[in-house]
Amino acid sequence: MAEHIVVIGGGQAGAALVARLRGQGHDGPVTLVGEEPVPPYQRPPLSKKYLLGEMALERLFLRPESYYAEHDIRLLTGTRAEAVDTAAGTVALAGGGRLDYDQLALTTGSVPRRLPEAIGGALPGVHVVRSLADVDAMAPDFVAGARVLVVGGGYIGLEAAAVAAQKGLDVTLVEAAPRILARVAAPETSAWFADLHRRHGVDVREGTGLSHLTGEDRVTGAVLEDGTEISADFVITGIGIAPAAALAEAAGLAIDNGIAVDAQGRTLVPGVWAAGDCASFPFRGGRVRLESVQNAIDQSEYVADNMLGAGRAYDPVPWFWSDQYDVKLQIAGLNQGYERVVVREGAGGAVSHWYYAGETLLAVDAMNDPRAYMIGKRLLEAGRSPAPATIESPRTDLKALLKG
Amino acid sequence: MAKITYIEWGGTEHVVDVPNGLTVMEGARDNGIPGIEADCGGACACSTCHVYVDPAWVDKLPEKDPMEEDMLDFAYEPDPQRSRLTCQLKVTDALEGLVVQMPEKQI
Numbered sequence: 001m002a003e004h005i006v007v008i009g010g011g012q013a014g015a016a017l018v019a020r021l022r023g024q025g026h027d028g029p030v031t032l033v034g035e036e037p038v039p040p041y042q043r044p045p046l047s048k049k050y051l052l053g054e055m056a057l058e059r060l061f062l063r064p065e066s067y068y069a070e071h072d073i074r075l076l077t078g079t080r081a082e083a084v085d086t087a088a089g090t091v092a093l094a095g096g097g098r099l100d101y102d103q104l105a106l107t108t109g110s111v112p113r114r115l116p117e118a119i120g121g122a123l124p125g126v127h128v129v130r131s132l133a134d135v136d137a138m139a140p141d142f143v144a145g146a147r148v149l150v151v152g153g154g155y156i157g158l159e160a161a162a163v164a165a166q167k168g169l170d171v172t173l174v175e176a177a178p179r180i181l182a183r184v185a186a187p188e189t190s191a192w193f194a195d196l197h198r199r200h201g202v203d204v205r206e207g208t209g210l211s212h213l214t215g216e217d218r219v220t221g222a223v224l225e226d227g228t229e230i231s232a233d234f235v236i237t238g239i240g241i242a243p244a245a246a247l248a249e250a251a252g253l254a255i256d257n258g259i260a261v262d263a264q265g266r267t268l269v270p271g272v273w274a275a276g277d278c279a280s281f282p283f284r285g286g287r288v289r290l291e292s293v294q295n296a297i298d299q300s301e302y303v304a305d306n307m308l309g310a311g312r313a314y315d316p317v318p319w320f321w322s323d324q325y326d327v328k329l330q331i332a333g334l335n336q337g338y339e340r341v342v343v344r345e346g347a348g349g350a351v352s353h354w355y356y357a358g359e360t361l362l363a364v365d366a367m368n369d370p371r372a373y374m375i376g377k378r379l380l381e382a383g384r385s386p387a388p389a390t391i392e393s394p395r396t397d398l399k400a401l402l403k404g
Numbered sequence: 405m406a407k408i409t410y411i412e413w414g415g416t417e418h419v420v421d422v423p424n425g426l427t428v429m430e431g432a433r434d435n436g437i438p439g440i441e442a443d444c445g446g447a448c449a450c451s452t453c454h455v456y457v458d459p460a461w462v463d464k465l466p467e468k469d470p471m472e473e474d475m476l477d478f479a480y481e482p483d484p485q486r487s488r489l490t491c492q493l494k495v496t497d498a499l500e501g502l503v504v505q506m507p508e509k510q511i
Contacts, residue, residue: 023438042445059426062445064434297443321449328471330449348470370471374451374478399477 002028005307006091006099008081008247009107010034012043013276013296015062017105020304022071031074031099033081033091036131039065044293046135047159048323051142052166060132084251086269103271103307106248106259107300110241110277110291115151120213120222125234129156130241141234144168149222149232151210153180155322157238158193161202162324164236171202172230174222176209183240186341188353189365193324200325241291243278256280258289263313265303273307275299281314288334294319317380330370332377333363342388346372354391361385371398378402406499410455412439413508422495428504429453429490439506446491448472452510454479456486458503465493480511 005021007014010032018032034040041060049055068075080094084104091099112128115121127138141148146169150161153175164171177183179190194204209225213235221231243258253267254260259274261267261281267274276296280289290299295318302314320331338355345351352372353365361384364376375398379386386401410418410432422431432440432453441452448471457465462485468476472492476482479489490504 044445044447048447059430059446062433063436067436070436293443293445319450321444321447323447328447328449368471370474371477374475378478 003102004029004031004100005103005105006031006033006101007105007107008033008084008091009109009244009276009278010036010040010075010077011107011109011276011296012040012062012293013107013109013278013300014105015040016297017107017275017300017304018068018073019063019071020301021307022073024305024308026304026308028102029074030072031076031101032068033076033079033093033099035078035080036133037078038132039063039068039075039077041132042293043130044321046132047129047156048163051135051139051160051163057132081247084247084272086251086253086272089271101271104273105265105300105303105307106267106272106274106278107276107296108244108247108274108278111244112237113240113242115210115213115237115239119211120215120219121237123213123215123219124217125215125219126213127234127236129160129236129238138234138236142167142169145170146233147231148172149174149230149235150238151222151235152238152240153177153194153204153206154183154238154240155181157236158197158324159322160236160238161197162200165197165200165202166325172205172232173197173202174205174208174210174224176207176225178207180204180206184335185365186335186338186353186355188341188343189367192351192353192367193329196324196327241277243280243289245278248274248278256287260287263315264306264311265299265314266306273303275303283315283334284336288336290316290318290334292318292320317377319377327368328370330366330373331363332366332373333361333380335363335365338362340388342391344372344391345394352376354388356385356388359385359387375399375402406495406497407501408495408499409501409503410437410439411503411505412437413506422499424496426495427491428455428488428493428495428499428502431495432490439510440490441510442491444491448475448489448492451475451479451489453490454482454507454510455488455490455504456483456507457488458505459486461502461504462486464498468492480507480509 083092150173258280335355342354350369355363366373444450
């Protein structure tokens with residue numbers, strides 16, 4: 001079979017999908033369309049080691065550029081897909097090109113939310129953290145002594161704040177919700193990270209909304225909702241991402257918090273699939289959309305297999321990590337719907353937070369505690385839930401829980 | 405620069421030159437060598453770049469830090485002596501001739 005498979009979106013998901021197609025023996029034509037001017041690269045280091053200056057650009061690429069030609073994958077960088085016609089099986093490219101496909105996968109990722117222009121969101125010196133270009137644009141502002149305002153206390157904002165503090169900047173972080181990480185973590189984890197940042201000199205202000213940014217030709221600071229004025233040499237916004245689903249929506253595909261797919265990754269249109277940040281899928285009786293490397297890779301690999309006829313249902317144990325200062329946070333599972341959190345102290349400052357709904361283990365946040373993370377992950381993969389009291393007891397040997 | 409031999413589980417050998425400063429994981433990635441997945445890209449967050457180091461090399465490599473040690477403990481069929489995470493092994497001239505073998509699978 002020599003079906004032409006077109007993949008739109010040249011990030012982690014698109015790269016994983018085309019590599020899997022070739023790895024599984026698909027020998028028809030494969031085209032990967034990416035808007036950015038460079039081959040697919042890793043995004044996680046952008047807000048960590050790359051921004052710190054500890055990781056060179058060449059090391060970000062997921063595959064050497066030669067990989068694509070060697071595997072007969074047509075890689076179109078700097079190319080925007082303008083429209084999909086699912087009846088005709090065509091993709092219109094900006095500039096007038098057209099691709100005919102037999103099967104299509106959308107791995108379009110997500111776009112960072114921006115502050116409205118009316119409150120200064122479009123001023124020079126206001127940055128988002130999503131692409132290589134975004135981070136390269138803010139790098140010159142990272143000079144010791146400079147004042148940065150970080151808007152948003154999610155993982156992106158916190159990682160950027162950590163890099164800035166490590167580079168000697170004067171950092172203020174405002175979070176409109178009553179606590180940082182409110183959308184993704186328990187109060188215990190929020191408090192742990194707020195404390196970590198404060199100990200590194202970051203002025204963390206929770207429950208503090210932004211009124212507007214100030215400045216004429218360039219941002220000069222902000223006025224907060226409580227009237228406080230803050231001076232800043234630049235601003236980083238980390239206020240979430242939205243699924244890049246406009247192309248799919250215009251093509252008439254069902255949208256439900258991103259491109260709606262079934263467990264196999266299928267949209268309702270035969271031969272059209274989606275995976276990664278842009279796609280929502282059935283999970284624990286509901287529907288979820290995950291913004292992570294794990295999901296970008298794993299869902300894409302399922303879709304690749306299913307495009308070739310495997311018929312596999314994707315039912316992941318999600319995992320995630322974040323690096324801030326000398327702390328590695330590792331998360332296994334998804335805490336959605338948790339009712340209580342069990343705190344377990346490990347050795348040498350390690351600590352883990354175990355999320356339960358009733359007696360069912362849902363997720364683990366592990367701070368500098370890889371053992372707790374790995375054991376939690378293996379337990380979740382096996383569908384096992386140790387009693388909360390067992391986890392809480394310092395006498396419990398966690399590893400022994402994996403046996404029997 | 406170091407010449408490194410990567411041996412797939414099935415026995416296929418890949419001998420490649422890896423520049424100093426990269427990791428042993430990145431040497432496999434950049435040469436398209438299968439069997440090392442490195443989902444997290446080298447952040448010591450996932451344990452899918454696990455290998456068995458040739459016995460002759462076990463004592464010549466820098467020691468594992470506690471993070472690597474703990475992650476390895478839960479990799480697929482780890483060997484207390486020979487298992488390493490390749491994202492934590494920086495390439496230098498001293499690694500000339502290193503031989504590593506990939507496990508049956510990465511988890």
